[in-house]
Structures are given as C-alpha cells and as structure tokens.
Amino acid sequence: MLLLQMTNILGPIIAITAIGYMFGRSSIRLHTETLSVLIVLVATPALIFSTLTSLEVSLEVLGIMAGAAALCMAVSAGLAALVLTCTGRSIRSFLPPLIFPNSGNMGLPLVILAFGEQGALLGVAYFFVVALAQHSIGFSIYAGSVRLRVLLRQPLFYALIAVLLVIGFSIPVPQVVLTTTQMLGGMMIPAMLLLLGTSLASLKVADLAPALIVATGRLLIGVVSAVVAIMLLDLRGVPAGVVFLLATMPAAIVNYIFAERFQFNPEQVAGTVVVSTVLTFVCLPTLVWAALAISKSEAPLSALLTRSGT
Template sequence: MLIQMVNILGPILAMTLIGYVMGRSSLGLETRTLSTVVILVATPALIFNTLTSLHVTPETIGRMAAAALLCLSLAGGLGLAVLLLVGGSVRSFLPPLMLPNSGNMGLPLVVLAFGSEGMQLGVAYFFVVALVQHTVGLSIYAGTLRLRALARQPLIYSVAAVLLVTWFDLPVPQILLTTTEMLGGMMIPAMLLLLGTSLASLQIADLRPALMVAVGRLLIGVLSAAIVIFVLGLSGVAAGTVFLLATMPTAIISYVFAERYQRDARQVAGSVVVSTLLTFVCLPVLVWTALEISGGGLPVSVAQE
C-alpha cells in the first residue's frame, strides 16, 4: 500500500512543485495563455477522446453527471447554511465552499489511483463541475444569472458530441481520435503546473477566514461525497472517484471571479492557498479512503507501473 500511495501522490507533488518553482523564478510561466489553451482546447479534447475511445455508455455518463450535480448541490446548501450561521459573505465565500478543484488536482488523482476506468468516470464527473463553475459560480460573483456563459463553453459542445456518438453508435474517424488524444494529453500536466504557479503567486491576506473556508471545504466535500455515494448506491471505482473529486480543495477559478467582480479577492486567494495546502496534507488519508471505498486496491495495470 505504501508503494501504491507513493506512486499516486509522487507525480502530483512533483508536477505541482515544478509549477511552483517556475512561478517563483525569473523565468515565470504565462499562466493566462496556458489556462486559455487548457480550457478552450485541451479539456474539450480530453473529454471527447476519453468518453468516445473508451466506449463509455450514456448510462455511465449520466450516473457520474448526476453524482457531480448532487454533490455540488449539497455542497452549496451546506456552504450557504454555514455562511448564514457565521455571518459570512455569501457572494464572496459560497463558491470557495461549494466548488472543488476537481480539474487541477482531482483528475490526476483518479487517473493515478484507478487507471483508465478512473479517467473515464472522472471526466464524466468533471465536466459537470466545470460547467457549474463557469455558470453558477460566475453568476454568484456577478450578482446576476449568467446562463449565456454556458453557450461560450467549448465543454458543452464536446459533451454534446460525445452523447451523439454514444447514443447513435457513430464511428469516429481515427484522425479525430488521434488529434484529440494528443491535445487532451496535455491537460493534466498543464493543470498541475498551473496549480503550482498559482500557489506561488497567490498570498494569504487574512489567515482566519482562509482557514475557516479551507476546513469547511474539506468537511463539506467529505460529507457531500458520503451522502451521494450512499443515496446513489455507488460502489467500486465509481464510489472512489466521486469521493476524491468531491473532497478536492477550493477551485482557483473562484479567485479569478472574485478578482473580476471585486468580491474580497485577497481573502478568496488566501482560502485557495490554505485549502490546497490542507488538502495536500490530507491527501494520503483521502487517497487511502478512496481506495478502501473502491475495494481496497489498484487496477492491475496501475499497480504494476
């Protein structure tokens, strides 16, 4: 188990550290350009390639999408209750409590922990999180409903293409599979580099609210994951994947929106940093729990790597 944990956590820490060092060095990293490429190109390509080349059924996509939506709804309800109880700003701190960093940290973890099956389940979960981040999360900070933002997300068209292919069992040209495989392959390492660079640039302005949000995000993630796994009767890798993705730290996109709409951006930045560091500290326990939930072991192909 120790070797398995090292094989899972080692690459995550190494790539994040590389991004952090680059962010702190004079070389720097053009995060705006890289993040744009990841969102507009790499992520839609990964979703399309994973869910079509691995022949994921519409039922699997629907089940994981439902799990993601239910987890986010529970996290939003719990986060709102906490903020109303302590008198915190809903527009500033509900997204950090509600929206996990399922992309930068979550997907690499489920891929390393559960192999190709984790990849397909994780992608089917992640696209819902990404869409909610760029619609509901954006709307909370903007103070008005921004459903039009959905039409500008390439993710939605990628998912629509996947459903079209899977429902009608359409053949996908090899050139398209190869192209999307190559483009999608850069998403996970790029996200980890961006995570490290973001940690190097963000600062903790006020430790108390940052620590409260960080602890709240972790506890809300664990609770929402446990409820959803029980309610939907999930088991095996699906349950482990939902647990990992739901318990990830505060999403960096929350800081981006907070800064754009001037909603306590410095405090939100601090919550991202502290939440991420807290999750890194808890990663061995989180990964061990996910493995136990899934059945207590890794796929043979992953264990042999």
C-alpha cells in the first residue's frame, strides 16, 4: 500500500521531468525562456489567486504558512552563512541556492500529489513567500545591491494583494475570473516540471566537489530549517508535512538565472543546481515517506482549515 502511494506521488513528477529532459537533449528544443516567462508572468499569479480564493482560506492559515516559509528561509540563511564561511565558499554565489529551495517546480507537484486539495492550498500559501523572496532578496544578492523595485514588477506580488483583498473583505470573485485563473494556473505544474527537465539537460556541472558540498548542505539545511519551523510554530499533521517537503527541496533554478544575468560564477551555480536536484531525486522516497509520517499526527492547524472551509 505504501509502495503504491509512493509510486502515485513520485511517478508523475519523474515522468514529466523526464519528458522535459528528453526535449532538452533532442533536436526539438523547448524554448525555455518563453516557457519561464509564461510561468512567472501568467501561470504562477493565476494559480496563487485561483487556489487561495476558490478554497476560501482564512488569513490566519495564510499567515501561519507564510510565517513558516519565512522562518525556514531565515534559519537556512543563518546556517548557510555559517557553512559557507567555514568552508571558504563564496557567499554571494552560494548563499541564495542554500536559502531558496525549488518549492515551485518540484515542491508544489509533490505536496499536491501527496496531500491533495489541502496540500495545494497550504503549498501555494508557502510557495508565494519563497517566490517573492527569490525575486527580491535573491535577485539583490546576485545584483550586489538592493533591488526591491524588481519585486514591484512581479505579477505574483499583485496577485497576492488581490488575494488579501478578496479574503480580508470577503469580496465575491466572479465565476468567469475564477474559471480563467484556474485554467491558466492549471498549466503551471506541468510547465514547471517540463522546464525543470529541459533546464537540467542544458546545465553542466562545473567543479563537482564544491557543487556536491553545497548540494548536500541545501538538503541538510532544508531538513533542519523544516524541523525548527515545525517545532517553533507547533505544526502538526498535513501542514507539518507540507512544510517539511517544501523546505527540503533542491536549489531553485532561478538562482542560476540570476547568476547568469549578473555573471557571478554562473557555471558553479549551475553545477550546484544540477547536483542538488539529482541528490534530492535520489532522496525523494525518504523525504516523501518522512512527510507522510509527520502528517499522520493530530494537527491544530487542520482545525483552522476545517473552520475556514465551512
């Protein structure tokens, strides 16, 4: 029974990523730049809006998951700075990959397949905080200066504002808007996995030793940050399982995109992303098993979700 459950969760992730990888290795190439722009500018804000408004999440639940995401990133930042300082690695190059997990491309499909509708709700509430931080703090680290105006150009920022207004003031959303955003958001998960596979086919590993060190650090730091957040926020049940899975995802591909844009060790960052992703794929059965085990406990936050849906 457990083996079947794990197959049902991991099978689609591996299959769609493999399809993207084969496209990346074949003469029929997916245009990754167009695909990534479509995901960031259209699919992601649509998914955030449709999921958080159609499932009637409360601001309290939204705040708890956002707080868990922020706490995981804060703990990761502290541990990452310590690891990089002790190992003599470049903080500017490797701090973002250690802080920001791939909670979109890999994390969201996993929590949706593992925990269903509740996983989608909690996962999106966690993911939007990571995405906002990636496109503001992460971007600024690689740029070498604070670039908060970049955040103001992100549609997902305004999607979040719209969600807060709808939830906070109980504004009814027209069905045509819900249907449109649901259709647009529905393409995000498969598009992200295809992009992940295609990107892995084109990225090369430079300097395997530092890439392996940082990739291992990302996984271990993710586990520690998840445990700290779950304990401090007293999360149990499905919310705890969602936080654990999303916090332990590999280094996000967007880190390589920013490193390439500002020409700050892009080859080494690419190697880190590849090795981190492969390492996480190897560990996925264990990570998913742990998340499912964690989710079986009684969850005070689950009571909040039940009340918000009634």
